[in-house]
Amino acid sequence: MTLNGAVSTEEPSQRAASSERKTVVEVEDLTVSFGQGRGSVRAVDQVSLAVHAGDICAIVGESGCGKSTLAYALLDIVPPPGRVTGGEVRFKDRSYSKMSKQELDDLRGAQISMVFQAAMNAFNPVITVGTQVMHRLQAHREAFASPAEGRAYFEHLLNLVRLPPKRVWPAYESQLSGGMKQRVAIALALLLRPSVVVLDEPTTALDVLNQRLILEILKDLHRNLGLTIIFVTHDLAVVAELASRVAVMYAGRLVESGTVKEIFSAERRHPYVTALIGSIPTVLDSGLHISPIPGQVPNLAQLPPGCRFAPRCPLARPLCTQAEPPLLGDEHHHAVACHVVNEHLQVIEPDEGTAGR
Ligand SMILES: Nc1ncnc2c1ncn2[C@@H]1O[C@H](COP(=O)(O)OP(=O)(O)O)[C@@H](O)[C@H]1O
Numbered sequence: 001m002t003l004n005g006a007v008s009t010e011e012p013s014q015r016a017a018s019s020e021r022k023t024v025v026e027v028e029d030l031t032v033s034f035g036q037g038r039g040s041v042r043a044v045d046q047v048s049l050a051v052h053a054g055d056i057c058a059i060v061g062e063s064g065c066g067k068s069t070l071a072y073a074l075l076d077i078v079p080p081p082g083r084v085t086g087g088e089v090r091f092k093d094r095s096y097s098k099m100s101k102q103e104l105d106d107l108r109g110a111q112i113s114m115v116f117q118a119a120m121n122a123f124n125p126v127i128t129v130g131t132q133v134m135h136r137l138q139a140h141r142e143a144f145a146s147p148a149e150g151r152a153y154f155e156h157l158l159n160l161v162r163l164p165p166k167r168v169w170p171a172y173e174s175q176l177s178g179g180m181k182q183r184v185a186i187a188l189a190l191l192l193r194p195s196v197v198v199l200d201e202p203t204t205a206l207d208v209l210n211q212r213l214i215l216e217i218l219k220d221l222h223r224n225l226g227l228t229i230i231f232v233t234h235d236l237a238v239v240a241e242l243a244s245r246v247a248v249m250y251a252g253r254l255v256e257s258g259t260v261k262e263i264f265s266a267e268r269r270h271p272y273v274t275a276l277i278g279s280i281p282t283v284l285d286s287g288l289h290i291s292p293i294p295g296q297v298p299n300l301a302q303l304p305p306g307c308r309f310a311p312r313c314p315l316a317r318p319l320c321t322q323a324e325p326p327l328l329g330d331e332h333h334h335a336v337a338c339h340v341v342n343e344h345l346q347v348i349e350p351d352e353g354t355a356g357r
């Protein structure tokens with residue numbers, strides 16, 4: 001499927017290669033709103049995105065731009081008062097809007113699961129890790145032939161997240177460090193053997209050493225379990241290290257999506273993404289250099305006219321404050337929402353190759 005006409009910066013062979021992999025999660029024109037009437041805001045505004053089997057897809061953007069809300073929508077668990085007010089999410093071609101509550105409950109955990117932001121602070125302090133696992137296994141008896149098999153699989157997961165099962169199984173949360181708890185949270189999310197896991201800011205609350213360890217572990221899990229990983233972050237250095245694909249959000253909208261290579265090396269890149277890359281701290285002989293993006297993310301209840309990034313954009317021109325730029329391209333490959341960037345792109349017709357999923 002293409003968005004508003006097909007535009008691509010990829011070579012035909014690259015397009016074919018990524019089209020061959022199945023789309024597992026697909027978001028189409030999704031809008032998630034908070035509040036009613038005049039006071040309502042669209043935390044996610046007409047976002048379209050396709051995640052292929054085996055991708056490590058990063059959802060990136062500054063605080064408040066809708067990353068967590070989009071992540072919740074990927075499991076149909078947007079917390080009230082938020083609600084989906086447009087578009088849909090599909091898992092392996094099945095729309096959540098057409099699934100029963102039971103089907104959705106069966107899907108969550110067993111096919112797609114989530115590690116919530118600050119999951120390490122959400123453990124029940126009065127029961128051990130082992131007891132939590134056994135409770136979960138009792139609630140999902142269909143997942144394993146016996147509780148012992150389930151326990152053995154969890155211990156295998158603990159090994160994969162580089163934790164000693166003998167030490168962790170009988171432990172209470174107060175006996176584990178923050179980094180250990182985050183790794184237990186990841187193992188718990190994988191207990192029912194989902195093929196897709198969504199992680200919200202998995203490294204944010206950790207020190208540098210633990211951040212690095214989590215990135216290594218996620219790479220191992222991707223390789224060893226064949227997982228598709230979708231993770232939310234505001235840190236482009238983490239994206240460069242871990243992700244194969246990136247979706248960049250700004251004030252509720254998707255402004256660019258593509259492979260990491262496309263986005264980091266592209267000549268045609270959204271000015272916000274260029275500014276984000278420029279804001280990564282660099283260490284030079286003269287010291288630490290940080291170039292923050294001037295201005296502020298707009299209040300979602302008082303968006304500027306036209307392009308939401310216009311008040312901060314060095315390339316803004318009159319058209320930018322008159323019309324919101326459409327996301328042009330192909331959500332399976334490279335798409336950008338910018339009048340100036342898209343003026344320079346070659347528009348091509350949709351073809352059979354881009355529809356192969
Ligand atoms: N519980 C809530 N009540 C009202 N508005 C909310 C709530 N949660 C999120 N929002 C709105 O959605 C926007 C996006 O939030 P969120 O998805 O948490 O952003 P991010 O994860 O990118 O920091 C917020 O800026 C806010 O306007």
Ligand code: SF4
Binds near residue numbers: 272
């Ligand atoms: S549409 Fe205009 S204001 Fe928006 S990012 Fe592109 S150049 Fe900047």
Ligand SMILES: [Mg+2]
Binds near residue numbers: 067068069117
């Ligand atoms: Mg968030």
